[in-house]
Amino acid sequence: MATATKKKTTTRKKVSYSREQHIEWYTLMLRIRKFEEMALRMYGQQKVRGFCHVYIGQEAIAAGMESAIRKDDAIVTAYRQHGTAIGRGVPSDKAMAELFGKATGIVKGKGGSMHFFDNTNKYFGGNGIVGAQIPIGTGIAFAEQYRGTDNLCVTMFGDGAARQGALHESFNMAMTWKLPVLYICENNGYAMGTSVKRTSNIIDLAKLGASYEMPSESVDGMDPAAVHEAVTRAATHIRAGKGPYYLEIKTYRYKGHSVSDPAKYRTKEEVQQYKDRDPVKIAEMKLLKDKILSEDELKVIKAEVKAEIDQAVQFAEASPYPDPSELYTDNYLQEDYPFIRD
Amino acid sequence: MPRELALRDALNEAMSEEMRRDESVFIMGEEVAEYNGAYKVTKGMLDEFGPKRVIDTPIAELGFAGIGVGAAMNGLRPIVEFMTWNFAVLAFDQIVNNAAKTLSQSAGQFSCPIVFRGPSGAAGQLAQQHSQTFESWMANVPGLKVISCIDPADSKGLLKSAIRDNDPICMMESEIMYGHKGLVPDGEYLVPIGKAATRKEGTDVTIVSFNKQVLTCLDAVPELEKEGINAEIIDLRTIRPLDHHAIVASVKKTNRLVVVDESWPFAGVSAEIAYEIQKYAFDHLDAPVTRVNSADTSLPYAPTLVDEYMPNVEKIVRACKEVLYMKA
Ligand SMILES: Cc1ncc(C[n+]2csc(CCOP(=O)(O)OP(=O)(O)O)c2C)c(N)n1
Ligand SMILES: [Mg+2]
Numbered sequence: 001m002a003t004a005t006k007k008k009t010t011t012r013k014k015v016s017y018s019r020e021q022h023i024e025w026y027t028l029m030l031r032i033r034k035f036e037e038m039a040l041r042m043y044g045q046q047k048v049r050g051f052c053h054v055y056i057g058q059e060a061i062a063a064g065m066e067s068a069i070r071k072d073d074a075i076v077t078a079y080r081q082h083g084t085a086i087g088r089g090v091p092s093d094k095a096m097a098e099l100f101g102k103a104t105g106i107v108k109g110k111g112g113s114m115h116f117f118d119n120t121n122k123y124f125g126g127n128g129i130v131g132a133q134i135p136i137g138t139g140i141a142f143a144e145q146y147r148g149t150d151n152l153c154v155t156m157f158g159d160g161a162a163r164q165g166a167l168h169e170s171f172n173m174a175m176t177w178k179l180p181v182l183y184i185c186e187n188n189g190y191a192m193g194t195s196v197k198r199t200s201n202i203i204d205l206a207k208l209g210a211s212y213e214m215p216s217e218s219v220d221g222m223d224p225a226a227v228h229e230a231v232t233r234a235a236t237h238i239r240a241g242k243g244p245y246y247l248e249i250k251t252y253r254y255k256g257h258s259v260s261d262p263a264k265y266r267t268k269e270e271v272q273q274y275k276d277r278d279p280v281k282i283a284e285m286k287l288l289k290d291k292i293l294s295e296d297e298l299k300v301i302k303a304e305v306k307a308e309i310d311q312a313v314q315f316a317e318a319s320p321y322p323d324p325s326e327l328y329t330d331n332y333l334q335e336d337y338p339f340i341r342d
Numbered sequence: 343m344p345r346e347l348a349l350r351d352a353l354n355e356a357m358s359e360e361m362r363r364d365e366s367v368f369i370m371g372e373e374v375a376e377y378n379g380a381y382k383v384t385k386g387m388l389d390e391f392g393p394k395r396v397i398d399t400p401i402a403e404l405g406f407a408g409i410g411v412g413a414a415m416n417g418l419r420p421i422v423e424f425m426t427w428n429f430a431v432l433a434f435d436q437i438v439n440n441a442a443k444t445l446s447q448s449a450g451q452f453s454c455p456i457v458f459r460g461p462s463g464a465a466g467q468l469a470q471q472h473s474q475t476f477e478s479w480m481a482n483v484p485g486l487k488v489i490s491c492i493d494p495a496d497s498k499g500l501l502k503s504a505i506r507d508n509d510p511i512c513m514m515e516s517e518i519m520y521g522h523k524g525l526v527p528d529g530e531y532l533v534p535i536g537k538a539a540t541r542k543e544g545t546d547v548t549i550v551s552f553n554k555q556v557l558t559c560l561d562a563v564p565e566l567e568k569e570g571i572n573a574e575i576i577d578l579r580t581i582r583p584l585d586h587h588a589i590v591a592s593v594k595k596t597n598r599l600v601v602v603d604e605s606w607p608f609a610g611v612s613a614e615i616a617y618e619i620q621k622y623a624f625d626h627l628d629a630p631v632t633r634v635n636s637a638d639t640s641l642p643y644a645p646t647l648v649d650e651y652m653p654n655v656e657k658i659v660r661a662c663k664e665v666l667y668m669k670a
Contacts, residue, residue, distance in 0.1 A: 101644035112643030163400035193377035
């Protein structure tokens with residue numbers, strides 16, 4: 001357990017996980033990876049438009065986090081959210097249809113890449129305003145505490161978002177009121193073209209919790225088991241009513257900030273360093289090396305994932321765009337709201 | 343010889359010229375320095391002026407806008423770039439509660455010569471949070487001046503005027519217009535704040551617009567001509583103070599007015615213009631003023647919904663026919 005005032009870098013005890021757990025992590029990471037590779041291809045064909053930020057490289061966080069929390073916990077995150085949403089249970093066909101802007105998308109084609117929401121899975125959305133979800137996640141946790149549940153809210157944000165004042169206001173209130181919120185900073189080293197070290201003298205982002213005495217840890221985000229263990233510790237603490245917990249999870253995005261960013265501010269060597277630790281590749285190697293799966297069994301998983309993603313594209317292609325009249329739905333719950341329509 | 347320049351380069355020239363002229367001018371914002379600007383408006387400025395005057399900030403809009411306000415109160419002339427005005431919402435406290443009110447609160451002892459600038463308006467399928475038009479929000483605030491223009495030559499002259507102006511200015515650009523080209527005069531020139539420009543003379547109807555919708559209005563000209571309509575097109579260039587003299591003078595000639603305003607209809611720029619015209623040109627109007635706005639809704643992602651939401655040529659033609667009592 002981390003102490004309240006000192007941040008700690010996790011020294012992992014060797015824990016062994018079930019065969020199913022390893023397969024589950026691998027399969028989820030692969031599904032996210034393949035979904036997004038396809039999304040990028042579809043962007044190239046102009047079937048996906050607008051801003052599109054992919055999670056490629058960061059998948060171990062979604063995998064390790066989901067296996068450590070419960071379905072009745074809530075999640076809110078930013079716009080780099082395909083992976084988090086799929087991990088939460090958003091089906092890939094509805095996710096792909098959303099990217100295509102189709103009426104069958106997870107938000108009826110109204111949100112696109114940045115804004116999936118799924119109330120059946122307590123997925124409170126992808127937020128496009130950097131840092132806005134930090135107080136919102138704190139409020140979602142507030143509601144859980146208010147209703148007397150032992151659910152928590154995972155509130156995810158980037159290293160760039162960590163520089164918004166909203167983080168400090170939220171950390172303070174969450175600690176003061178012992179709110180059941182798990183803050184996760186997905187530190188991928190960059191906010192657009194700005195590296196972490198160019199935005200503050202505090203580059204060790206796990207330290208941000210210290211001035212509020214919030215239990216804080218730094219976690220290896222390229223390893224789903226490390227994420228799983230840290231989130232498990234955090235969740236135990238939070239569910240015991242002890243208040244918030246903060247994990248800085250160190251990760252990397254292989255691609256540019258969004259589709260339009262050539263990411264010239266990074267060296268090839270730096271990118272390669274992380275790719276050498278690619279969570280999908282390493283998980284695959286482990287499955288084989290530890291004889292959890294045979295080559296043939298692995299092939300079956302890969303074929304299933306490929307079929308799932310191909311089917312998602314077919315579904316998206318075949319679906320209609322929302323009718324123009326949908327512009328006037330979902331603005332107010334009042335059904336006869338008098339819009340200005342001159 | 344006038345040169346053909348893209349809007350981003352014209353704005354870059356305006357800032358660079360003013361920074362050469364006045365040591366107290368500097369620019370700060372997200373990605374303005376090493377990345378050369380999210381939309382490359384500040385390209386090369388770090389190289390020329392160095393990190394003291396071209397400053398990358400963390401993502402902290404409220405904080406760096408406030409730092410701009412304080413610096414302006416203490417003798418500097420900051421240019422604060424917002425990646426888009428959608429993110430400036432986080433800084434409204436500093437813009438509205440401080441920049442706009444410093445002069446009044448201090449009874450003239452402190453002024454706030456600052457330029458807040460960045461893109462405003464929808465830019466395709468960017469969905470609800472990234473597509474908003476902020477001219478009417480900012481223009482509602484006494485103490486602020488609001489410029490909104492995408493013509494490269496005029497934008498350059500207006501931005502130079504803004505940097506020299508002693509009052510706080512909000513400058514609205516457009517991310518999809520940064521590559522828009524126009525002829526820009528050589529040498530030093532300023533364009534005055536508060537003066538509209540006539541983009542096309544006409545006799546039958548006045549169309550008033552601003553920012554990129556001026557181009558939609560110009561695109562409507564051939565369609566209008568097919569209907570036998572000769573429209574006069576006015577580009578406001580400045581929203582506050584509003585050049586209602588220019589609009590009134592035009593309406594006295596055409597007797598009909600259509601406002602094409604990408605902001606939402608409720609309490610938008612178009613509403614203000616309609617008020618001014620019924621007040622100052624009532625006797626010259628042959629039809630009620632009408633307007634083309636964005637829809638009275640949030641803007642979703644799907645292309646069908648973007649089309650339904652945005653002003654377009656068809657809607658402009660329909661509005662012109664309405665004020666001319668022509669069959670739709
Ligand atoms: C308030 C606000 N300011 C600026 C932006 C533009 N913007 C979008 S993403 C981003 C970088 C965020 O970086 P980080 O939080 O590290 O997340 P990452 O993209 O690395 O996942 C910026 C500046 C925005 N969307 N919202
Ligand atoms: Mg980041």
